[in-house]
Amino acid sequence: MTRKMPNGIASLPAHRVPTHHLSEELLLDYAAGSCGEAEALIIATHLALCPDCRAVVEACDAVGGALLDEIAPTAVGAGSLEAVLARLDDVTSAVETSPFVAPRGHEDIVVPEPLRSYLATDLKDVAWKPVMRGLDEAAVPICTSPAKSRLMRIGAGVAVPRHTHHGSEMTLVLSGGFSDNRGHFVRGDIAVSDPEVEHRPVADADEDCICFVVTDAPLKLTGPIGRLLNPFVRF
Amino acid sequence: MMLMPFNGRMTEQDQSVPTTNGSEPPLTDLLTAVATSRDRTAFSALFAYFAPRIKAYLLRTGCEAGAAEEIAQEVMITVWRRAETFDASQASASTWVFTIARNKRIDAFRRNRRPEYDPDDPALVPAESISADNRIEVDQAAKRLRAAMNDLPPEQRELLRMAYFDDQPHSAIAEASNLPLGTVKSRIRLALTKLRKGLKEEEE
Numbered sequence: 001m002t003r004k005m006p007n008g009i010a011s012l013p014a015h016r017v018p019t020h021h022l023s024e025e026l027l028l029d030y031a032a033g034s035c036g037e038a039e040a041l042i043i044a045t046h047l048a049l050c051p052d053c054r055a056v057v058e059a060c061d062a063v064g065g066a067l068l069d070e071i072a073p074t075a076v077g078a079g080s081l082e083a084v085l086a087r088l089d090d091v092t093s094a095v096e097t098s099p100f101v102a103p104r105g106h107e108d109i110v111v112p113e114p115l116r117s118y119l120a121t122d123l124k125d126v127a128w129k130p131v132m133r134g135l136d137e138a139a140v141p142i143c144t145s146p147a148k149s150r151l152m153r154i155g156a157g158v159a160v161p162r163h164t165h166h167g168s169e170m171t172l173v174l175s176g177g178f179s180d181n182r183g184h185f186v187r188g189d190i191a192v193s194d195p196e197v198e199h200r201p202v203a204d205a206d207e208d209c210i211c212f213v214v215t216d217a218p219l220k221l222t223g224p225i226g227r228l229l230n231p232f233v234r235f
Numbered sequence: 236m237m238l239m240p241f242n243g244r245m246t247e248q249d250q251s252v253p254t255t256n257g258s259e260p261p262l263t264d265l266l267t268a269v270a271t272s273r274d275r276t277a278f279s280a281l282f283a284y285f286a287p288r289i290k291a292y293l294l295r296t297g298c299e300a301g302a303a304e305e306i307a308q309e310v311m312i313t314v315w316r317r318a319e320t321f322d323a324s325q326a327s328a329s330t331w332v333f334t335i336a337r338n339k340r341i342d343a344f345r346r347n348r349r350p351e352y353d354p355d356d357p358a359l360v361p362a363e364s365i366s367a368d369n370r371i372e373v374d375q376a377a378k379r380l381r382a383a384m385n386d387l388p389p390e391q392r393e394l395l396r397m398a399y400f401d402d403q404p405h406s407a408i409a410e411a412s413n414l415p416l417g418t419v420k421s422r423i424r425l426a427l428t429k430l431r432k433g434l435k436e437e438e439e
């Protein structure tokens with residue numbers, strides 16, 4: 001089942017549960033709070049689209065709670081409680097709200113939180129920059145992370161040049177779909193590529209594929225054309 | 236940051252639902268009292284239980300003592316402010332406080348906000364079956380989880396402590412502990428499988 005989308009985005013599957021997931025190790029890193037902001041952002045955005053991985057993270061949070069219960073306590077300073085009690089008068093019980101207000105017709109929103117707040121817009125207003133024929137990208141501003149994060153738009157039917165990775169790469173499909181040697185990826189699916197993976201993603205023939213990509217090191221193009229392009233690709 | 240071997244600071248015996256001491260009400264009730272009636276006595280009891288644990292957690296993750304004290308206070312103020320958002324049918328009090336302490340630590344250490352999904356986001360894909368979990372089940376699940384943790388082989392337990400307390404992703408833990416990455420991954424998977432099984436299982 002699909003629904004019609006505006007702005008050239010053909011369709012979104014209605015509440016499809018993804019089939020390509022994050023590993024438990026990465027979900028544990030996220031729950032423990034030990035991954036960088038860019039990695040945490042792509043993981044959390046997959047979580048918005050994936051009830052299965054959310055259940056794993058909830059279990060990991062519960063492990064964190066149990067570890068907190070059993071840690072040997074360290075005494076706090078003598079006046080610590082009084083200092084906190086004195087400050088309670090100043091704080092109103094403000095429940096923090098999401099900075100993004102869902103616009104009218106919010107069923108048309110393509111980009112879930114937390115990515116939507118980082119973009120400060122939904123997909124239709126993204127400023128794309130061409131990389132090569134059939135491939136555009138837009139940087140996602142994350143000031144504190146050494147990892148590169150960006151949106152990628154692969155034209156319908158376009159093949160991305162064959163490449164490997166010096167580091168790891170995580171790719172989350174937001175609309176459309178692509179295939180590589182690991183299978184078919186559509187909205188909500190996430191692909192994690194280790195350095196040894198060489199792949200050549202091809203976008204589905206019927207619509208553009210838009211992905212959120214986080215890379216922790218530059219890509220290395222390995223095909224004959226790719227090698228020529230290497231100096232120009234700033235992935 | 237240096238990877239510290241497990242130094243025996245944590246105890247293995249406590250399997251009961253934690254209370255501030257034997258005679259006081261469970262943490263969940265204290266938190267509910269703060270949420271519904273801004274009860275300062277309940278808050279003080281929560282502080283007595285959690286503040287020293289949060290401080291220990293922050294010290295273990297590499298925080299310096301003064302900062303650990305300060306951030307622990309910030310966490311407790313957030314507990315006061317956000318008590319209404321605690322949902323006893325979703326998580327235990329300790330789990331909820333852990334997530335606040337973890338997020339404050341990330342704010343303070345990395346100077347970034349922690350990206351999290353918004354459960355009310357219209358773009359969120361909901362779970363297919365809404366689980367009928369209630370508060371009693373959450374309490375029992377927490378108890379079973381502690382039992383399952385105590386049953387873990389020492390090397391899996393140690394790896395979990397490193398993962399949660401050493402502020403390093405599993406790949407860095409592998410490097411720092413001279414274990415092959417595959418071994419670290421399989422130990423984490425084994426541990427999580429056992430713990431998740433423990434969380435789900437009905438009372439024996």
Ligand SMILES: [Zn+2]
Pocket residue numbers: 018020021022046050052053054
């Ligand atoms: Zn998933």
